[in-house]
Amino acid sequence: MAAHRPSCAGLRDAGATLVQSRVHAALIEAAATLASMNSSPIDVDPALRAQARAAGLVYVSDVQPGIRRLRRGRHFSYRDADGQPVTDKAELARIRALAIPPAYEDVWICANPDGHLQATGRDARGRKQYRYHPDWRALRDDGKFDRILAFGAALPKLRRRTRRDLGLPGLSREKVLALLVRLLDETLIRVGNEAYARDNKSYGLTTLRSRHLRVARGRLRFCFRGKSGQEQEVELDDRRLARIVRRVQQLPGQRLFQYLDDQGERQPIDSGMVNDYLHEACGEVFSAKDFRTWGGTAHAAGVLACTPLPEKGGERARRHALVEAVKQVAAVLGNTPAVCRKSYIHPEVFEGWRDGSLHRAITPVCAGQPRQLERATLRFLRQRLKPKRRGG
Structure with a gap:
């Protein structure tokens, strides 16, 4: 263990952290491959391209020709891939809507309004940051926990x-x-x-x-x-x-x-x-990130199974208990608590703790045995999600 x-x-x-998902890693690897003039063609997981197409988007990379941002005093101008000024009002409105921070350097903006990745840039610490199409963000968020039961099984x-x-x-x-x-x-x-x-x-x-x-x-x-x-x-x-x-x-x-x-x-x-x-x-399409999502969910289930519902203090006490539990899981994953809660713990774990069903499904003894905890977490999630799937 x-x-x-x-x-x-x-x-x-203490630095600010933007959430970056598996699509992030796949995109950057592909970009690194294209960065060399002698490299082979871009190699991206076909599933990601298919997801983009299903959402009406195009899967792109920031090594492809795009729009560059140039500082002009207190303002910015924009040049397309041919070096020509971008003057179209609708295009400029799209760029402004991306809300790219003024401090970002080496800014690349996708020339295609339907690109799944809309912009990249480097922050004050030199870290690469990303702006995704809203439809892509919604797609990834909606499917964030879809595979967790299949992966656990x-x-x-x-x-x-x-x-x-x-x-x-x-x-x-x-x-x-x-x-x-x-x-x-x-x-x-x-x-x-x-x-x-x-x-x-x-x-x-x-x-x-x-x-x-x-x-x-x-x-x-x-x-x-x-x-x-x-x-x-x-x-x-x-x-x-x-x-x-x-x-x-x-x-x-x-x-x-x-x-x-x-x-x-x-x-x-x-x-x-x-x-x-x-x-x-x-025999199924899983990714390395699924280990962290499953591990974060199972660990949270174990921590909360050993955390009794506060008898006093009401909602404030319950929120505090959840915050402390998430901190423990974040320390295991090496994330901030906010990212951990949003991206790596299935929401049903929190709901099950609040209504008492998590305590009935996972005992403190079970929580201390990793494989038993995984099996109990899988049974718990299946039971929680079964009624919702029937209702849907």
Whole structure:
């Protein structure tokens, strides 16, 4: 079981954080690929393109030609991809409606009003920030928890597959991917993408460098700068995984996770490979982010199952108890409490705690056993959602 501690420099950074979802990671990886003139064509999850089409949008990247913002004294002017001034009133109104902060630098604006990504820019700290089409945001928010029941149900099958692949000889692609999936499962670390590592010096599991890990007596200790500059410190006690990770770490190069191809050459692992492994192993389209959503939901269910409803203080006391519970989950995930509550905990967990059904479904003893807690959380959510689906 992974132990998440207050980070090397404190898990809660004071900087403002914009919510960035899995589509974010996929887009940035694709952009990084196109950034090189000699790179292969953009490689984006077909499911994301299909979702955009279904919403009447076009899936785009900020490496494509777009509109640039130029400062003119206290105001801005805009130039299209050909360098011509943007003068159309409707187009200028669309740009103003994006509310791009004046302090942002290197601003790119999508030339297509139906692009799923409408603008990017870098804030005062040099971090890349994004403005999405309202229809895309609504689509992603509506489907945020749609897969959680299927993912929770698929976990036993996935874990059997990873156990099998971890027994493969050498350091093959399948074995190292199984290793990464097990680590995602146990630690809930973000999967990472190379663009963040390159541009922001922030890391996830697939982009960690060897210097970010210490292995001693069967214990793994990860210490690295994560998303939004938050320092992360995560420990895991697992002798089998530690032995395999140590072998991977001993390969030449700075990257921690690499595999050996059929010719014995070192090859990097990226988040797309991890998602492909999940798809192939489970037979359904899951992503690495689903580990964090499921893990956050199950952990919240366990925390709240051990949190009695306040007998005094009314709604104010109940809100305070929920805030404290979310803080505990946020510390595990390395998020701010606001992001954690919005993106990683199923709303039915909160409602079930308020009406008492969560306490009936999950006992404190069950909450202390991770696998039992997962099964109980899955049963609880199925029971909660069943009436709503029938009614819908």
